Amino acid sequence: MRLKLVLSALATVALIATGIVIFPACSSGTDMPFGEQEDIDFANALWSSMSGYHGWKLASDFYPGVSPHGMFLRMYYNVVNVNGTAYHVIVKDNFGGEGLDLEMLAESPGKYLMAVTAMLQREAAYDADNNDWFWVKYGPDGTIDQNDQGMSLAGRVAKGMDMGCIACHLTAGGGDYLFFNDM
Numbered sequence: 200m201r202l203k204l205v206l207s208a209l210a211t212v213a214l215i216a217t218g219i220v221i222f223p224a225c226s227s228g229t230d231m232p233f234g235e236q237e238d239i240d241f242a243n244a245l246w247s248s249m250s251g252y253h254g255w256k257l258a259s260d261f262y263p264g265v266s267p268h269g270m271f272l273r274m275y276y277n278v279v280n281v282n283g284t285a286y287h288v289i290v291k292d293n294f295g296g297e298g299l300d301l302e303m304l305a306e307s308p309g310k311y312l313m314a315v316t317a318m319l320q321r322e323a324a325y326d327a328d329n330n331d332w333f334w335v336k337y338g339p340d341g342t343i344d345q346n347d348q349g350m351s352l353a354g355r356v357a358k359g360m361d362m363g364c365i366a367c368h369l370t371a372g373g374g375d376y377l378f379f380n381d382m
């Protein structure tokens with residue numbers, strides 16, 4: 200009787216152990232929602248297509264930002280051609296720096312540019328759960344940013360996770376993942 204109990208306890212432990220071994224193997228497969236080679240390639244192609252975006256006609260003034268974006272922000276909109284297809288894209292410059300104010304920023308914006316975040320609406324079914332948005336975070340020089348795990352922040356960024364681009368933008372009014380048109 201006692202032996203039986205011990206055996207079944209051992210079997211349970213073995214099952215749990217196997218589960219633990221199998222789980223990370225599955226989740227590190229090739230179907231990650233972001234940071235895959237194709238996401239990186241698309242983000243790099245987008246950066247090239249965005250070249251000169253500071254001169255786009257549809258741009259906001261500098262305005263105070265909220266976390267996690269910069270102390271000051273500037274938004275740009277255009278239709279860009281990436282790999283032969285036209286896409287709507289919204290680009291946001293994120294500025295920050297010690298004691299930064301509007302005057303300092305207007306004088307030398309490039310000095311305070313910390314990151315460039317963009318949302319681009321991909322073809323239907325790219326991410327049907329989330330309005331088909333492609334998300335990317337670049338450094339000021341166009342290098343794709345990475346998270347703590349070394350995953351590139353490009354693609355369906357942090358899909359299914361509690362924090363990140365999608366989770367936060369999901370709370371924007373109107374279900375369009377956009378905040379600027381809610382004000």
Ligand code: HEC
Pocket residue numbers: 263264265266267268272274289290291316317318334335336352356362363364365367368371376377378379380
């Ligand atoms: C914790 C919440 C949060 C997270 C995480 C977040 N954002 Fe935002 N984002 C906002 C808010 C709030 C605004 C509106 C801020 C403003 O313009 O004043 C915004 C604005 C934007 C805009 C301008 C369009 C709009 O919605 O108004 C872009 C583009 C953008 N974010 C991209 C990203 C990307 C790419 C990521 C991930 C790398 C990201 N955001 C992560 C909250 C978040």
